[in-house]
Amino acid sequence: MHKDPDRVPGEPMTLNFGPQHPATHGTLRIVVELDGETVLKATPHLGYLHTGFEKLGEHQDYNQFIVVTDRMNYLSPLSNNFGYVLAVEKLLDIQVPKRCEYIRVILAELSRIADHMVWLGMGALDLGAFTVMLYGFEEREKLYSIFEKTTGARLTTSYTRVGGLMRDIYDGFEEDVRRFLNGFPKTLKEVHTLLTRNRIWMDRTKGVGVVSAEDAIDYGFTGPCLRASGVDWDLRKAEPYSSYEAFNFDVPIGANGDVYDRYLVRMEEMIQSGRIVRQALDNLPDGPINVDDYKISLPTKEDAYGNIEGLIHHFKIVMDGHGVQPPVGEVYCATEAPNGELGFYIVSDGSGKAYRIRIRPPSFIHFQAVPHMIEGGMVSDIVAVLGSLNIIAGELDR
Amino acid sequence: MGLESQLGDNIFTTTIDKFVNWGRKNSLWPMPFGTACCAIEMMATLASKFDLSRFGAEAIRFSPRQSDLLIVSGRISIKMMPVLKKIYDQMPDPKWVISMGACASTGGVFDTYTLVQGVDGFIPVDIYIPGCPPRPEDLIDAVIQIQRIVEQESVSPKRRRGAIAS
């Protein structure tokens, strides 16, 4: 490591990084042992945001748990909602209508853009580029207003339901989304001019936190982090779900597996998400949004508040032991969330509540590789690596 | 007293309390203790659309020793609570605390084995913000409420808020 023969060896220094640190994006903690500025050893600690989601899932019915999934990866709640209900629908063995699938895809891809925008802003902020954060949040605010008009909430959307959606999209949704789609590539272009060929940015990110393709699979990497290492693996292509096979899009692949490649992959993914949304809007089918099964779908709000049959129907589904009751069995359903493979493993004992819900969190698995990526590097690379992995504490600790 | 008439237009007289509080309330330095979803809304509050700097509270300091307003935003687990307490203790007086969102205030929807059911059991809280998560406007409102509390402060130890209780 140290090529200078005259260098006086010193005592290693222990540095505590987190759990409250501006560059940890939440509550991570890494204890690093330093020799000068070189990282000798890094020990991550986690659990500072452990909330007991999996235990809570055993005490809530299937629709109630959607609310909890919002708070897992809070940068893109719609993707979590989506992944979870897909698992329950697989357990129930039902197929939602095409319109519902398309709307879910549109919103999941928009929240991928929203997620990557925050990642971009915060990652750049950690390396000293403040402007990019303001640009990223400006685009995100536009998405927030679309989400709010659609779901009623900016952040904690809880929009999907088992077997459908909370409600249909509003009039003018298409125009709003198209306006956004036309606008955001301009911001990305500006960011490209700010960062991509920027000397400082390249020096801070190129060759930093390198993960080879082999190591990436060994460490269980998924999503943009795996693809930046040069592995062509995207669940939307490999195991298409929810009509993803109907859309044309490219999967960007990196070559070196360093921070810079992860940055480029994510930047391109946003453009590709925009392409998917455009195609979905062009071909958005008409029709119902919920499955035609009165034992699963809730009645509309007008019915529930307007007539006694609707009220009874609503009550029956919401009441414990009468609503969604999947058959005994187990299911593992993985979706391509913005950070990687988000899997839900659900064991049902035939009652209205899951017997066990296990969430396979991409952040947890990526965080495990942090010592491998920073040991031997400089102390200032830690923030660059953490920023590039986009570790979300809510998903990390659950 | 008639003194002001001698001073002309360039000099005002006021009390030292009012003068210090005016300075304090318009230059709050928040320490954002962001752990979960609320932290994202806090970031949105600081970003361009909502812009907390309009209220003089944009100088975010991640060092507790430099800040006077602690914003607890997000769920606090039993593993995190000692850290939060330590950060609160490190902040110099006078200091104020905002408990942002349902989780920090009451535990929210997470009534589970690991979550502290309200940080007010361990540190004093001045303003609670309801919501899961609260909107940026709510956080701005809370900062304005804190400014009102700051106005009541006094530089004299005898008249300081909470002096009677201690």
Add this chain to the structure above:
Amino acid sequence: MSEAQQPLAVQKVQEQYPDAILDVSDARGELTITVRKDVIYELMAFLKNDSELAYNFLADVTAVDYSLMEDVLMKYDYARFMVIYHLLSTEKKERLRVKVPVHEKALSIPSMTSIWKVANWLERETYDMFGITFEEHPDLRRILMPDDYEGHPLRKDYPLRGRGERETFNFEQQNA
């Protein structure tokens, strides 16, 4: 299901490790095999290294406490826990679930850390939440809960609201 119709993974495992498989199911397009604990390490290495199967990616490790599901308990000789591995082959695009019954009296299972590095933390989490020990794990400590925490939260006899830890947790030690 006759022998010839069995999926390739099942056939190969049966060839290599006769009597290891306790149960095979293929519900909802998800192939699941339940296997005996004593061969699990070799079996997993075989699933990864065999060129026709090539389950090179360990997606998840977790466990389920079956103490409230009587029929599952009966089927596997009252083994309370089941350790569950989700495997994926990025080459063949196949998934496989491997389940291993673990008795409460012998609450341990070989660690897969030397086969997949990703197993390290996933096994630590399973240890933390269920109390299942992983033999020859390099660093088996609690991961999510504090070090001095007692009990294993995801067991079925552990109450949702805890046993009062929320009020009595250790304030001092954590700051070290």
